[in-house]
Amino acid sequence: MTTTPPGTDLRERRRLATQAEIEQVALDLFARNGSERTTVDDIAAAAGVSPRTFFRYFATKEDAALGANRAFDAALARRLEERVGASTSLADLEDCIADVLAALSAEAGSIERMLRVRCLVIEDAGLRGALLRLDAEQTVAFFARVAAATGASTVDLRTRVVAETLGAGLRAALDDWAARREQGEDADLVATYRRTCGVLRDVTTA
C-alpha cells in the first residue's frame, strides 16, 4: 500500500465528478418523471455512463438521489466522533445536530441539494421509502454510537429512546422546513429545527 498523495488524485477527482454527474441527472429525471417511471438505463445514458457502471457508484436507483442525506449523516458522525465522552443528554445531542445543520447551511451547495431531495420525497413514494430506510439506518448507527460512548448495553432503553426521539424531531423539522421553503417562505433550517425541538418539549410535558 504505497498510498498516493491524498487530495490531488486525478482518479479520485474523476470518480467524484462522475458520482456528482449521476446524482445530478438522477435528481433531474426523478423530478421530471418520478423515480417509478425512470429506469437505471435512463439515468446511466443521461450521465454518459454504462448501466453496469451506475451500480458501481450506487447500490440502488433511489440511492443516487440521496447524496445530500448521506453527506449530512457523515458530517454528524464526524461531529460525534470529535466529542466522544461528552454528555449524551437529549439537549446536548440536540445542540450537536443543530451545529451540523448550521455548518450545512453555511456552504451554499449542500443546503440546496438537501432541499431538492426533501421536496422530491414529498410526492415520490419510491424515494420516500429509500429515504426512510436511510434515516432509520442512521438512527440505529446513532444509537450504537451513543451507546458505545456511554458504555451502555446495546439494548439500553433510554439510549434507544433518545436516538429515536432525536430522529423523529429531525425528520419533522426537515419536512416542515422543506414544506415552508416550497411555499416560498424563507425558512431558516436551524431555527426550524430549534422550534421543532421546542414543540417536542411542549408536547411531552403538557
Added chain:
Amino acid sequence: MTTTPPGTDLRERRRLATQAEIEQVALDLFARNGSERTTVDDIAAAAGVSPRTFFRYFATKEDAALGANRAFDAALARRLEERVGASTSLADLEDCIADVLAALSAEAGSIERMLRVRCLVIEDAGLRGALLRLDAEQTVAFFARVAAATGASTVDLRTRVVAETLGAGLRAALDDWAARREQGEDADLVATYRRTCGVLRDVTTA
C-alpha cells in the same frame, strides 16, 4: 351489487386461509434462510400456490411477513375512528395506543405473530427495511387522521411532532419488548410501552 352475507362466505374464508398459509410459510422460510435467500417461488411452492397468485395476496415478498403489523395498524385506525373529536394530546393518544396493545395482548395468536416478526426483523435487513417503510406510512396516515380530527392544516408542526413522537415511542417499545422476550424475560407489552413513554418524558424534560 347484491351483497353476499358478510362473515359466512366460503370464498372469503378460503381467501383468508390461503393468505394465512402464505404468511405462515413465509415466516418459516425467512426464519430459516433469511428473506434475502428466500425467493417468491420458494414461498409460493411451500404454500401450494402459483407465484402469480402470491402477488395477488401480497405486493412484495417482505410484505407477506408483516401481517401482524398491518393488523395492529388497522386496529389502531379503528380505535381512532371511534373517538373522533376526542382530545389529541400526546397523553390521550398514548392511552389510545396502550388500549390497542392491550386488546392485542388479550388474543393469544396476535401477540405471538407480532413477536415473531419483531424477532425476525432484528437480524434481517430486508425485512427491517420493509417494516420501517410500513411504520412510516402508518405514521403519516396517523398524522393525517389526527390533523383531520382537529381540523389542523396538513402542515401543522405540532401535529406532525406528536405523530412522529408516538411512532418513535412505539417503535422503541416494541424493539425493547421483543429483545427482552427473546432473552427469555416475560415482558408485558403494555407495561413496556408505558415504561417507554415514561422514559421519553424523562428524557425530554431532564
Added chain:
DNA sequence: ACCCTAATGGCAGTCACTGCCAACTCGACA
C-alpha cells in the same frame, strides 16, 4: 342445470441488480 363472477395458473415481458471477463487508462518506477 345455467350463468355470472371471483380466483387461479401459466406465459411472456420489463426491469433491478450481480458476477465475470476483456479492454482501457492512470500513475509509478526502472
Added chain:
DNA sequence: TGTCGAGTTGGCAGTGACTGCCATTAGGGT
C-alpha cells in the same frame, strides 16, 4: 520513454421481483 500493476469501465449473460394478459376452473345465486 517503455512498461507494468492497479483502478476503472463496458458488455454480456443470468437471476429474481413483479406485471399484464388470457384461458380455465370453481363458487353461488337463479
